[in-house]
Amino acid sequence: FLVWCNEEDHLRIISMQMGGDLGQVFRRLASAVSDIEKRVPFSHHDRLGFLTFCPTNLGTTVRASVHIKLPKLAANREKLEEVASKYSLQVRGTRG
Incomplete structure (x- = not known):
């Protein structure tokens, strides 16, 4: 907090x-x-x-934001961005 x-x-x-x-x-x-x-x-x-x-x-x-680690998806940055875009999500580092 x-x-x-x-x-x-x-x-x-x-x-x-x-x-x-x-x-x-x-x-x-x-x-x-x-x-x-x-x-x-x-x-x-x-x-x-x-x-x-x-x-x-x-x-x-x-x-509000939720930070999660997705190591397998994050290994392919292009695919990660594609999935995030589909759901109107923002890709950020695990530290914020």
Whole structure:
């Protein structure tokens, strides 16, 4: 669990762990957001939602990603890109 301040966003709250329990990751994130917002209210606009530095992140401001290793598919970069494109996924390194 970590919090970045003043990077691309004013505040980025990150919850992550190894394994497949996405529910636990989300519950930890939701709890942290709630605790932070009790002390520091987030800027919110009735029409735009939560306000942030980058206009494409307006609204819920929630982004989710799952990082998985696919060694056999990754051995053929062209095939990996083809499969990712088919499902509107982004290929990134295993470290983010």
